[in-house]
Amino acid sequence: MxxxxxxxxxxxxxxxxxxxxxxxxxxxxxxxxxxxxxxxxxxxxxxxxxxxxxxxxxxxxxxxxxxxxxxxxxxxxxxxxxxxxxxxxxxxxxxFSISSDYNLQDILPQLGIGEVFSDQADLSGVTNTTPLRVSQVVHSALLNVAEEGTEGxxxxxxxxxxxxxxxxxxxxxxxxxxxxxxxxxxxxxxxxxxxxxxxxxxxx
Structure with a gap:
């Protein structure tokens, strides 16, 4: 209905x-x-x-x-x-409602966060699995504006x-x-x- x-x-x-x-x-x-x-x-x-x-x-x-x-x-x-x-x-x-996904692999190195994407990455504090490096970082954003309010x-x-x-x-x-x-x-x-x-x- x-x-x-x-x-x-x-x-x-x-x-x-x-x-x-x-x-x-x-x-x-x-x-x-x-x-x-x-x-x-x-x-x-x-x-x-x-x-x-x-x-x-x-x-x-x-x-x-x-x-x-x-x-x-x-x-x-x-x-x-x-x-x-x-x-x-x-x-x-x-x-209205809008959403988008952003691949941060090209952006983060410009902010000085690049080593995690390389073979020199040290992720031993996160996991015992080696060798390991980050291959991709994706950020999702959503904004919804409706009678109930705005959600983000x-x-x-x-x-x-x-x-x-x-x-x-x-x-x-x-x-x-x-x-x-x-x-x-x-x-x-x-x-x-x-x-x-x-x-x-x-x-x-």
């Missing part, structure tokens, strides 16, 4: 292409907000119950390449420093504070960027771009 159908709305993938996607809506909120006039984008922060947070970055139409070119650690730090609580009448955000490797859910007044509306209905940041270390654990959040279609 199918569950209740989630509300759908138009998402403008490009100037000539629109798709229907499940769209979440939250009303009467106070959220950290920043309007960057220099880079022509809107930034909203959604905090997790663990106090870690996600920045959702909505470039103005036609400005995505410009914002992407400036998406550097110092830009993210600047946005976070300028975020201020703002009354939001409604926030529209598509449901260091997240437990989004807390949205409800208020009784209204102000502007923020609608993520075109390609946007996002970054998930750990509060304690200010480390970026996810950085991505959503171009088409429509669910994959089953093949017939």
């Amino acid at each position: 199918c569950g209740p159908r989630r509300p759908e709305a138009d998402f403008h993938v490009s100037e000539n292409r629109t798709v229907r996607v499940p769209m979440m809506r939250r009303e009467n909120l106070i959220l950290p907000y920043f309007r960057d006039e220099e880079l022509a984008c809107t930034v909203v922060e959604l905090k997790y119950t663990s106090n870690d947070s996600a920045l959702f970055i909505l470039p103005d139409e036609g400005k995505t390449p410009d914002v992407e070119a400036k998406l550097l650690p110092e830009t993210l730090r600047r946005w976070r420093s300028f975020l201020r609580p703002r009354e939001i009448a409604a926030l529209y955000l598509p449901r 490797s260091a997240s437990t859910g989004i807390v949205l504070e409800r208020k009784s007044f209204q102000s502007n509306t923020v609608r993520f209905d075109r390609p946007f960027l996002f970054s998930v940041v750990l509060k304690d270390t200010q480390s970026i654990i996810f950085l991505g771009k959503i171009v088409d959040p429509s669910p994959p279609r089953a093949l017939l």
Whole structure:
């Protein structure tokens, strides 16, 4: 049996292409907000119950390449420093889930971790089997944004504070960027771009 159908709305993938996607809506909120006039984008922060947070970055139409070119650690730090609580009448955000696997065999040696991949590897502290070396390291990342919250490797859910007044509306209905940041270390654990959040279609 199918569950209740989630509300759908138009998402403008490009100037000539629109798709229907499940769209979440939250009303009467106070959220950290920043309007960057220099880079022509809107930034909203959604905090997790663990106090870690996600920045959702909505470039103005036609400005995505410009914002992407400036998406550097110092830009993210600047946005976070300028975020201020703002009354939001409604926030529209598509449901989406992304995952990816990364082979770290080429990356780790650049960080000085290379010997474990060579014949000189000493893994005697891990196992008595010899000779032994690491042949591959794969890192998997998953981020899921849904009504129940946002799930990731260091997240437990989004807390949205409800208020009784209204102000502007923020609608993520075109390609946007996002970054998930750990509060304690200010480390970026996810950085991505959503171009088409429509669910994959089953093949017939």
